[in-house]
Amino acid sequence: MSKLELVFKEKSKRILNVYCTAGYPSLDSTMKVMASLQKNGADIIELGMPYSDPLADGEVIQVSSMKALANGMNIAVLFEQIKDMRKSITIPVILMGYMNPILQYGFEAFCKKAKEVGIDGLILPDLPLFEFEDSYGKIITENNLDFIFLVTPETPDQRVKKLDSLSNGFLYAVSSSATTGKDKDFNVVAQYLQKLQAMHLKNPILVGFGIKDKATFDAATMHTRGAIIGSAYIQQLTKGGDIETTTSEFLNNVLGA
Amino acid sequence: MPLFNVNDNYQNPTAEGYYGDYGGAYIPEMLYSNVETLKTQYLQIMYDPIFQAEFQYLLKDYVGRPTPLFLAERLSKEIGATIYLKREDLCHTGAHKINNTVGQIILAQRLGKKKIIAETGAGQHGVATATVCALKGMECVIYMGEKDIERQAPNVARMKMLGATVIPAKSGSKTLKDATNEAIRAWINEPNETHYIIGSVVGPHPYPDMVARFQSVISEEIRKQLKEKTGSELPTHVVACVGGGSNAAGAFYHFLNEPTVQIVAVEAAGHGVHSGLSAATTQLGSPGILHGSKSIVMQTSDGQVVEPHSISAGLDYPGIGPLHAFLYESKRGIFLSATDEEALESAFHLSKIEGIIPALETAHAFSVLPKMNLKASDVVVVCLSGRGDKDLATYMEHL
Numbered sequence: 307m308s309k310l311e312l313v314f315k316e317k318s319k320r321i322l323n324v325y326c327t328a329g330y331p332s333l334d335s336t337m338k339v340m341a342s343l344q345k346n347g348a349d350i351i352e353l354g355m356p357y358s359d360p361l362a363d364g365e366v367i368q369v370s371s372m373k374a375l376a377n378g379m380n381i382a383v384l385f386e387q388i389k390d391m392r393k394s395i396t397i398p399v400i401l402m403g404y405m406n407p408i409l410q411y412g413f414e415a416f417c418k419k420a421k422e423v424g425i426d427g428l429i430l431p432d433l434p435l436f437e438f439e440d441s442y443g444k445i446i447t448e449n450n451l452d453f454i455f456l457v458t459p460e461t462p463d464q465r466v467k468k469l470d471s472l473s474n475g476f477l478y479a480v481s482s483s484a485t486t487g488k489d490k491d492f493n494v495v496a497q498y499l500q501k502l503q504a505m506h507l508k509n510p511i512l513v514g515f516g517i518k519d520k521a522t523f524d525a526a527t528m529h530t531r532g533a534i535i536g537s538a539y540i541q542q543l544t545k546g547g548d549i550e551t552t553t554s555e556f557l558n559n560v561l562g563a
Numbered sequence: 564m565p566l567f568n569v570n571d572n573y574q575n576p577t578a579e580g581y582y583g584d585y586g587g588a589y590i591p592e593m594l595y596s597n598v599e600t601l602k603t604q605y606l607q608i609m610y611d612p613i614f615q616a617e618f619q620y621l622l623k624d625y626v627g628r629p630t631p632l633f634l635a636e637r638l639s640k641e642i643g644a645t646i647y648l649k650r651e652d653l654c655h656t657g658a659h660k661i662n663n664t665v666g667q668i669i670l671a672q673r674l675g676k677k678k679i680i681a682e683t684g685a686g687q688h689g690v691a692t693a694t695v696c697a698l699k700g701m702e703c704v705i706y707m708g709e710k711d712i713e714r715q716a717p718n719v720a721r722m723k724m725l726g727a728t729v730i731p732a733k734s735g736s737k738t739l740k741d742a743t744n745e746a747i748r749a750w751i752n753e754p755n756e757t758h759y760i761i762g763s764v765v766g767p768h769p770y771p772d773m774v775a776r777f778q779s780v781i782s783e784e785i786r787k788q789l790k791e792k793t794g795s796e797l798p799t800h801v802v803a804c805v806g807g808g809s810n811a812a813g814a815f816y817h818f819l820n821e822p823t824v825q826i827v828a829v830e831a832a833g834h835g836v837h838s839g840l841s842a843a844t845t846q847l848g849s850p851g852i853l854h855g856s857k858s859i860v861m862q863t864s865d866g867q868v869v870e871p872h873s874i875s876a877g878l879d880y881p882g883i884g885p886l887h888a889f890l891y892e893s894k895r896g897i898f899l900s901a902t903d904e905e906a907l908e909s910a911f912h913l914s915k916i917e918g919i920i921p922a923l924e925t926a927h928a929f930s931v932l933p934k935m936n937l938k939a940s941d942v943v944v945v946c947l948s949g950r951g952d953k954d955l956a957t958y959m960e961h962l
């Protein structure tokens with residue numbers, strides 16, 4: 307059983323996945339941010355690899371990516387920073403990023419190295435289904451990494467089933483067709499999530515985009531196993547201050563602890 | 564004896580949008596529905612007789628096609644070959660860009676879309692999009708790099724006068740690449756009612772093929788006009804400037820499978836190919852993914868896209884359409900480049916000897932003519948993609 311599967315086996319609801327940008331706010335803060343997230347109640351960490359042209363991300367994450375790149379972050383540096391992460395981080399860690407930097411690193415070398423340092427899964431928003439089935443999926447599977455596809459309210463049901471069948475760990479439901487960091491009408495979202503719930507998919511659903519506090523986290527997790535927070539957390543880190551204090555205040559607020 | 568191996572794939576990418584190894588649709592799931600709808604319907608819609616009737620009517624009576632093929636006598640004498648100019652600068656709005664926007668606006672109507680978004684570099688595509696939106700009564704939002712808004716002020720004013728909203732792209736290098744990112748993000752945020760009119764042969768499949776087909780009217784006309792003037796449909800060379808590559812794709816299209824026609828693409832070398840301030844993508848780039856397709860991309864060894872430089876906003880792009888990447892890799896096309904300075908010189912020279920002020924982008928294509936070792940028997944068609952009105956501020960600095 308993979309680490310991700312184990313999380314969903316041990317905890318039935320309100321599973322919290324928090325996104326952070328590698329190398330942000332400072333180059334060496336990656337491990338510190340991850341440790342703080344684990345300590346303050348995150349169940350899964352989604353570690354973003356910064357890219358110059360992040361099409362699926364809104365302004366907050368774009369700006370953090372630019373800063374991280376300016377700080378000197380890249381895939382090789384990241385692997386070096388997290389090579390010993392399994393000595394302290396016990397919760398699942400997923401890498402999120404865009405195809406181009408990974409292709410330049412070498413797709414197979416990337417998957418091997420990710421597994422070696424203890425990464426559990428990948429979210430690559432611009433790796434489409436056709437390319438996944440045609441070539442890349444095999445490499446991901448051979449390296450025992452979970453791959454998580456995104457689904458949106460516009461994704462046809464048949465395609466949702468297909469993407470679910472190819473995903474492992476969980477399925478990432480985007481709460482509406484929008485880049486990260488946009489506010490959402492949660493009634494519309496709720497209807498969509500109920501529909502997904504009724505489809506009895508293979509994977510549990512985590513919902514992302516638009517979640518920023520306890521109210522939105524509660525609403526989002528009413529019909530799903532959990533939620534993903536990104537922009538709202540990065541925004542807090544952007545304000546500066548001590549990472550541990552910022553993270554603990556933010557997560558306590560979201561979880562209502 | 565054919566000079567090149569031709570390949571039907573040049574005009575017809577695979578079902579998934581590949582020209583050789585280049586193309587595809589590397590898009591987030593949020594864009595899947597829109598792109599899939601386009602992919603399954605574009606050919607059917609484009610070649611529907613009712614669509615074609617309206618498209619051809621607008622090309623003729625609104626755009627002003629066919630554009631002339633002009634024998635540039637003084638230039639020919641100077642170069643020592645027969646040089647014809649395909650006068651896309653005489654299209655309504657001053658450049659070839661409108662061939663594509665006329666096609667895509669009719670397509671957007673067919674798809675039931677209410678709003679149009681577009682990116683623009685030099686502003687020519689933005690103006691061409693705002694124009695057809697005014698014609699059809701559609702809402703229009705144009706994304707343009709903040710830096711380009713400054714250097715192409717007349718086109719910004721034109722877009723506003725045509726009723727479009729111009730939104731500055733403030734991220735990255737604040738040029739065409741970033742305007743494209745912002746347009747794609749805007750499309751993600753409101754996909755159902757909106758059609759994105761991409762201005763070049765870039766982006767996810769089916770855009771590169773669709774835009775190439777709309778622009779292919781350029782080479783379709785060249786063949787007919789050349790036949791009337793010389794008795795042969797085929798020139799020895801076709802020359803065009805390449806940023807993303809839409810005027811080049813249109814000028815090359817109906818010659819791609821003609822092995823005797825040498826295809827010459829001219830990229831912007833900026834301060835010099837290896838100066839660190841250049842946009843010569845094939846010379847400096849490597850295979851990568853940008854704006855939804857696999858192509859040749861200017862990037863760091865870590866796969867971060869680099870900021871290009873060209874004096875011409877329309878060529879200031881760190882990628883190239885996947886068709887052109889394939890033309891380059893398969894050696895079907897020759898890729899040359901011209902610096903900022905050479906382009907300026909050519910613009911002034913063409914103005915003086917032919918009475919035609921070209922756009923800065925177009926001027927790059929003329930800079931390579933003296934370097935091509937042309938023979939007296941050669942018949943060369945240069946795609947004069949746009950006129951220079953928009954570049955007057957730059958030209959005035961060099962008068």
